[in-house]
Amino acid sequence: MHFHHLHFYVRDVAFWRDWFIHKLAFQPDFGSSTNAQQPLVIKQGAIEIWLSDAVDVPKPAVSHYLHSHPPGVADIGFATDQFDRLLNRLHRYGVKPISGVTHTANGQRQCQVQGWADLRHTLVEVSSQWATARQMIEPPAYEEPHLRQKTAQTSWLDTIDHVVINVPQGELATASAWYQQVFGLEIGQRFDIHTARSGLRSQVLIHPEGTLQLPINEPTSANSQIQEFLAHNRGAGVQHVALHSQDAVSAIAHFRQQGLTLIHVPSTYYEGLQLRPDCPLADTSAASRQQLLIDWAEGGQQGSLLQTFTQPIFTEPTFFFEIIERSTYPEQGQLKRAKGFGEGNFQALFEAIERAQVERGSLS
Numbered sequence: 001m002h003f004h005h006l007h008f009y010v011r012d013v014a015f016w017r018d019w020f021i022h023k024l025a026f027q028p029d030f031g032s033s034t035n036a037q038q039p040l041v042i043k044q045g046a047i048e049i050w051l052s053d054a055v056d057v058p059k060p061a062v063s064h065y066l067h068s069h070p071p072g073v074a075d076i077g078f079a080t081d082q083f084d085r086l087l088n089r090l091h092r093y094g095v096k097p098i099s100g101v102t103h104t105a106n107g108q109r110q111c112q113v114q115g116w117a118d119l120r121h122t123l124v125e126v127s128s129q130w131a132t133a134r135q136m137i138e139p140p141a142y143e144e145p146h147l148r149q150k151t152a153q154t155s156w157l158d159t160i161d162h163v164v165i166n167v168p169q170g171e172l173a174t175a176s177a178w179y180q181q182v183f184g185l186e187i188g189q190r191f192d193i194h195t196a197r198s199g200l201r202s203q204v205l206i207h208p209e210g211t212l213q214l215p216i217n218e219p220t221s222a223n224s225q226i227q228e229f230l231a232h233n234r235g236a237g238v239q240h241v242a243l244h245s246q247d248a249v250s251a252i253a254h255f256r257q258q259g260l261t262l263i264h265v266p267s268t269y270y271e272g273l274q275l276r277p278d279c280p281l282a283d284t285s286a287a288s289r290q291q292l293l294i295d296w297a298e299g300g301q302q303g304s305l306l307q308t309f310t311q312p313i314f315t316e317p318t319f320f321f322e323i324i325e326r327s328t329y330p331e332q333g334q335l336k337r338a339k340g341f342g343e344g345n346f347q348a349l350f351e352a353i354e355r356a357q358v359e360r361g362s363l364s
Helices: 012-026 058-068 084-092 127-134 145-150 173-185 225-233 248-257 267-273 287-289 343-360
Strands: 002-009 040-044 047-052 074-081 111-113 120-125 159-166 186-194 200-204 213-219 237-244 293-296 304-309 320-327 328-331 334-337
Touching: 002 058, 002 120, 002 159, 012 040, 012 047, 040 237, 047 074, 058 074, 074 084, 074 127, 074 237, 084 111, 084 173, 145 267, 159 225, 159 320, 159 343, 173 200, 213 225, 225 237, 225 343, 248 287, 248 304, 248 320
Parallel strands: 002 047, 074 120, 159 213, 237 320
Antiparallel strands: 002 074, 040 047, 111 120, 159 237, 186 200, 200 213, 293 304, 304 320, 328 334
């Protein structure tokens, strides 16, 4: 299984279409349906985003969601080249499709099932070639950095790296067990992060035969950033989505020029990097100018991660994007990509978002 798309339920599709195009360099999918009942689709690299509202055409599912929650990701689309096997698994565990199996414009089967809380998952059948392409180190949509200034169709971003779900305190274990049972995900990393003010607990779920990565967070304090999300979102939901870039420094520089607002990283963070040995980057100045966090596994032989977060994109402090770059490294004659979620950065990221909480007045 892999990520297929993200379906945002918003209040004004035209506004958010333009926002994604202007701020993050997405492009309209001119091959998608013009049926007003169907979502508007925009793409970049191998990332597919669907946008729906209920302004001109009644859409009960969208209206119901926006009555209960602020705008955000209501549906995480999963792609599989073993569609029948997945349906049989769902049936075995008593998960019934919300609607019957339908076909996409190119003849692939799809259906939607209820996820955790009010989340939904559209399951999309893909070919084995599609799935294999997602496993490649260099996705087909990748452009060499020296070509990037030569086209307006630049893919600054290429894939959905991971999607993070926040759940109320006490639900992490049950939510994790449900996704493991129903979709065959497995436990990856675990994190327990805290400061003097607040904390969170996180468990990463991965698919053993795909690229799907689904971290689930729960708060461990009443004023945690996770609890702030839950209060404003009025329940569990998608807190952020990480979009992968082959060149995060150039991508963030471009997005800043387009007016995208990102978290602030203090200069003391980069001073602290000097205390860590084995940094695989010979020069960190470009990353520090764009305020990207840098992390690497001990020894520095397994590549590096560059990460940053946008500020919340909607009116309420709920959903935001992460931009992440996973560098490649050779191992036993094969090219591999850096793994993990930036263990060395997790505390710094948590503290950066906590500072934004203080600025909003939600954390004293």
